[in-house]
Amino acid sequence: EDQVTQSPEALRLQEGESSSLNCSYTVSGLRGLFWYRQDPGKGPEFLFTLYSAGEEKEKERLKATLTKKESFLHITAPKPEDSATYLCAVQADDYKLSFGAGTTVTVRA
Amino acid sequence: DVKVTQSSRYLVKRTGEKVFLECVQDMDHENMFWYRQDPGLGLRLIYFSYDVKMKEKGDIPEGYSVSREKKERFSLILESASTNQTSMYLCASSSTRTDVSYGYTFGSGTRLTVV
Numbered sequence: 001e002d003q004v005t006q007s008p009e010a011l012r013l014q015e016g017e018s019s020s021l022n023c024s025y026t027v028s029g030l031r032g033l034f035w036y037r038q039d040p041g042k043g044p045e046f047l048f049t050l051y052s053a054g055e056e057k058e059k060e061r062l063k064a065t066l067t068k069k070e071s072f073l074h075i076t077a078p079k080p081e082d083s084a085t086y087l088c089a090v091q092a093d094d095y096k097l098s099f100g101a102g103t104t105v106t107v108r109a
Numbered sequence: 110d111v112k113v114t115q116s117s118r119y120l121v122k123r124t125g126e127k128v129f130l131e132c133v134q135d136m137d138h139e140n141m142f143w144y145r146q147d148p149g150l151g152l153r154l155i156y157f158s159y160d161v162k163m164k165e166k167g168d169i170p171e172g173y174s175v176s177r178e179k180k181e182r183f184s185l186i187l188e189s190a191s192t193n194q195t196s197m198y199l200c201a202s203s204s205t206r207t208d209v210s211y212g213y214t215f216g217s218g219t220r221l222t223v224v
Contacts, residue, residue, distance in 0.1 A: 101151035
């Protein structure tokens with residue numbers, strides 16, 4: 001069974017304090033690893049897809065990396081507007097997405 | 110701007126009622142999905158559909174059914190609502206079964222409370 005584990009569950013940062021979120025996974029035949037951002041009361045919003053180990057993608061202050069067993073989402077010099085829950089998901093050979101429980105990030109000014 | 114629209118943001122229903130949650134996408138996507146999201150459990154797949162009139166069970170289908178009569182519309186039905194079905198329900202769509210480039214597009218969710 002595909003498993004996705006995110007850590008930490010919650011992360012409180014000071015504005016400008018860089019940090020990383022972890023997503024570890026076990027999956028049979030990884031087709032893609034996804035990162036989403038979810039604001040309170042809203043649906044998840046797509047950020048990145050990573051396909052293979054060694055791949056990196058960036059968007060503003062966010063950078064996602066992928067190894068064979070885990071992915072990291074690095075937040076560089078975060079701002080209060082980066083406060084959200086970040087979700088990781090994997091797509092396996094059956095094409096379905098399996099999600100982690102998320103990391104809730106709070107950035108204080 | 111592509112959209113997945115869920116008909117209700119908030120619903121309160123009584124135990125035993127039949128509940129319909131509606132989802133419409135305007136992107137001509139083939140695939141549509143229903144998830145529920147609970148604190149600490151993440152998103153769990155209830156049902157999905159890769160084509161009109163086609164449906165497949167996800168990981169937690171018990172107590173639910175779905176209908177997809179048109180490509181753009183995917184309905185989730187709670188046959189007899191129970192309090193353990195109180196949750197946030199999220200609808201999503203994706204272009205094709207194999208295209209993973211853009212992941213899924215999600216609706217804003219329906220927060221259902223069963224009393």
